[in-house]
Amino acid sequence: MYPQNDFRYLAFGRFAPPTLRLPQGSWLSPWPPLHSVGMNAPSRLPQAGVLTDDGATFPLKTFATLWTIFWLLMMSVTAQDALRNPHTLWWEPVLWEGSSILVATAWMLPALRVRQRYAVYLDKPLAWFACYVRWLPLVAVTFIAAVYAIRFGVYAAVGRTYEHSSWRFIVVYESVRLVLFAGLWLGILFGIDSYGQWQLQRHRLLQTRKALAEAQLAQLQGQLRPHFLFNALNTVSALMHTDVERADRLVAMLGDLLRISLRSIEHEMTPLADELHTLQLYADIMRERFRDRVSVHWHTDETLLSTPVPALLLQPLLENVFKHGVERTVAPVRIDVRVRRESGALEILVSNSGSLLTPGHRDGVGFRNCRERLGIIYGHAASLLVRNEGDGVAARVLIPLTSAFA
Amino acid sequence: MMRVMIADDEAPAREKLEHWLAEQPDVTVVGSVKDGLSAAQCIEQRRPQVAFLDVQMPTLSGLQVAAQLDPSSAPLIVFVTAFDQHALKAFDLNAVDYLLKPYDRERFARTVQRVRERLQSYQPGARAVAMGRAQWPASERLLVPDGERLRLIETASIEWLQADDNYVHVHTAGSRYLLRRTLHDLLFQLGEQRFMRIHRSTAVNIGCIAALAPLFKGDYEVHLHNGRVLRLSRRYRDMLFARMVW
Numbered sequence: 001m002y003p004q005n006d007f008r009y010l011a012f013g014r015f016a017p018p019t020l021r022l023p024q025g026s027w028l029s030p031w032p033p034l035h036s037v038g039m040n041a042p043s044r045l046p047q048a049g050v051l052t053d054d055g056a057t058f059p060l061k062t063f064a065t066l067w068t069i070f071w072l073l074m075m076s077v078t079a080q081d082a083l084r085n086p087h088t089l090w091w092e093p094v095l096w097e098g099s100s101i102l103v104a105t106a107w108m109l110p111a112l113r114v115r116q117r118y119a120v121y122l123d124k125p126l127a128w129f130a131c132y133v134r135w136l137p138l139v140a141v142t143f144i145a146a147v148y149a150i151r152f153g154v155y156a157a158v159g160r161t162y163e164h165s166s167w168r169f170i171v172v173y174e175s176v177r178l179v180l181f182a183g184l185w186l187g188i189l190f191g192i193d194s195y196g197q198w199q200l201q202r203h204r205l206l207q208t209r210k211a212l213a214e215a216q217l218a219q220l221q222g223q224l225r226p227h228f229l230f231n232a233l234n235t236v237s238a239l240m241h242t243d244v245e246r247a248d249r250l251v252a253m254l255g256d257l258l259r260i261s262l263r264s265i266e267h268e269m270t271p272l273a274d275e276l277h278t279l280q281l282y283a284d285i286m287r288e289r290f291r292d293r294v295s296v297h298w299h300t301d302e303t304l305l306s307t308p309v310p311a312l313l314l315q316p317l318l319e320n321v322f323k324h325g326v327e328r329t330v331a332p333v334r335i336d337v338r339v340r341r342e343s344g345a346l347e348i349l350v351s352n353s354g355s356l357l358t359p360g361h362r363d364g365v366g367f368r369n370c371r372e373r374l375g376i377i378y379g380h381a382a383s384l385l386v387r388n389e390g391d392g393v394a395a396r397v398l399i400p401l402t403s404a405f406a
Numbered sequence: 407m408m409r410v411m412i413a414d415d416e417a418p419a420r421e422k423l424e425h426w427l428a429e430q431p432d433v434t435v436v437g438s439v440k441d442g443l444s445a446a447q448c449i450e451q452r453r454p455q456v457a458f459l460d461v462q463m464p465t466l467s468g469l470q471v472a473a474q475l476d477p478s479s480a481p482l483i484v485f486v487t488a489f490d491q492h493a494l495k496a497f498d499l500n501a502v503d504y505l506l507k508p509y510d511r512e513r514f515a516r517t518v519q520r521v522r523e524r525l526q527s528y529q530p531g532a533r534a535v536a537m538g539r540a541q542w543p544a545s546e547r548l549l550v551p552d553g554e555r556l557r558l559i560e561t562a563s564i565e566w567l568q569a570d571d572n573y574v575h576v577h578t579a580g581s582r583y584l585l586r587r588t589l590h591d592l593l594f595q596l597g598e599q600r601f602m603r604i605h606r607s608t609a610v611n612i613g614c615i616a617a618l619a620p621l622f623k624g625d626y627e628v629h630l631h632n633g634r635v636l637r638l639s640r641r642y643r644d645m646l647f648a649r650m651v652w
Binding site for chain 2: 226227229230231233234235236237238239241242288289290291292327328329330
């Protein structure tokens with residue numbers, strides 16, 4: 001049995017297990033693989049299974065209340081029925097119904113425990129029900145065995161014999177009863193979980209939208225930051241007298257970057273390739289300004305380019321490198337942008353040589369925003385770490401590569 | 407000929423200025439540097455008449471460079487900036503010259519013309535220096551000559567100052583630096599909080615005073631933590647006592 005506090009854990013369901021592995025399709029081959037399971041939400045949210053969100057509430061209290069009321073009713077019906085029979089003692093109906101309640105509850109607990117794992121199938125009711133129904137034969141056998149063992153035991157303890165119908169009848173009768181009850185209760189569980197899921201998705205959608213809007217605003221402010229814009233324009237103006245082609249290219253890049261900042265973003269997620277393109281535009285403009293002391297090196301694992309990443313996530317990292325690593329020093333600076341697969345995660349590393357974090361360093365707005373968005377979209381599965389590495393500073397973003405993304 | 411220096415950390419910006427200044431018949435570019443410290447050094451060594459200083463530079467900003475200069479000998483400074491609302495307000499307020507990036511030939515020509523006119527005035531650099539100092543009421547760092555180079559020392563590490571004609575000896579725990587400045591001007595730059603004049607030719611870092619011992623006629627001996635003994639003249643006595651709250 002589950003200890004009391006364990007049941008509370010189930011009942012509130014807030015503290016999801018630290019890692020929620022997505023169920024693989026092997027057992028359920030008739031159903032489509034996971035990545036084609038559609039989401040209700042209109043936007044391209046990551047799969048629910050990778051999310052561990054504190055905002056989710058599955059109203060299990062309701063479920064527990066219904067469960068109790070149902071069995072009290074069942075017991076009173078049995079009791080009323082049995083007490084009309086003068087040969088039946090008062091405790092007998094309590095034992096009959098009680099043994100059923102006990103075993104049914106014992107089976108309901110694990111069912112509730114796995115429901116978060118099965119939550120990804122809520123969009124496909126058949127798949128969801130199949131996940132549970134596949135356990136039914138085992139449940140039926142153990143249910144009948146356990147219930148009758150309890151009844152025989154109690155009767156033996158009080159020195160009476162338990163009179164029952166033929167075993168064949170019992171197996172059929174109890175199985176039918178079990179199927180009916182299981183159907184009823186799985187239906188109720190499905191309803192409650194679907195409602196919870198819907199609420200969760202709505203909540204997350206709002207959160208994601210908000211975070212994206214903030215990131216977009218930050219990006220726009222970055223591009224329209226007068227210091228950046230006017231210096232870039234001055235670089236164009238300077239190049240015009242020495243290298244018209246280059247000046248022209250710089251104007252085009254500046255235009256592209258501003259266009260990206262000003263477009264309205266439909267999706268929270270964007271392919272990594274697009275995100276890197278934006279980053280490259282920014283880096284190229286900055287490199288033109290600081291061309292005598294900055295070199296930027298790109299190391300990209302080409303197989304990862306289609307991976308979805310949160311839009312506009314990376315530029316603050318590079319902005320920071322220029323602000324702290326380049327503009328404040330006269331020494332040549334080497335900037336590395338590295339994209340690779342690192343133990344099941346997408347690792348994006350932006351590092352610079354030649355300057356270190358000051359001991360009392362605190363995150364700027366850009367980093368805070370990044371971290372917040374990673375938290376909203378991936379929970380604890382993603383991270384952003386900034387620290388001294390070698391003779392410079394490295395900002396490392398880790399985003400989970402789930403089977404859906406791989 | 408007008409001797410001009412350029413300081414900007416961005417190569418294209420530097421090249422543009424060099425290019426356009428070179429087109430002026432009466433201008434020689436005597437230096438083109440990439441950061442504030444080099445700018446101060448260039449001003450010290452090559453004595454340009456005019457300095458175009460970018461406001462945002464590594465090591466020292468343009469304004470910090472100005473703050474470190476001697477107002478009587480400072481070149482006429484033209485600040486160059488892309489955008490800095492705070493600085494722009496100060497430029498206007500102090501009637502200091504500045505050039506906004508990006509600029510066109512006409513605006514550049516106007517600035518150069520104004521520079522030519524201002525060069526005739528008395529101490530043309532003083533205004534920019536005063537404004538630079540006003541931005542940093544008490545300099546935390548002081549630019550001092552160290553052999554051929556200039557270096558920044560922490561103001562707090564200075565123990566006492568000794569005037570010697572138009573020069574000042576700056577004494578720190580380990581070294582002594584000679585600055586071509588008046589004591590009056592240097593004290594003005596360093597601010598009144600930390601340093602106090604104790605004699606016509608001596609000033610001391612108040613934090614370095616260990617003890618005071620009376621002499622005759624109201625003079626005192628000032629004992630520093632490092633063992634050195636300086637003289638406090640009667641004239642500055644009351645001011646020092648007031649500051650030290652004995």
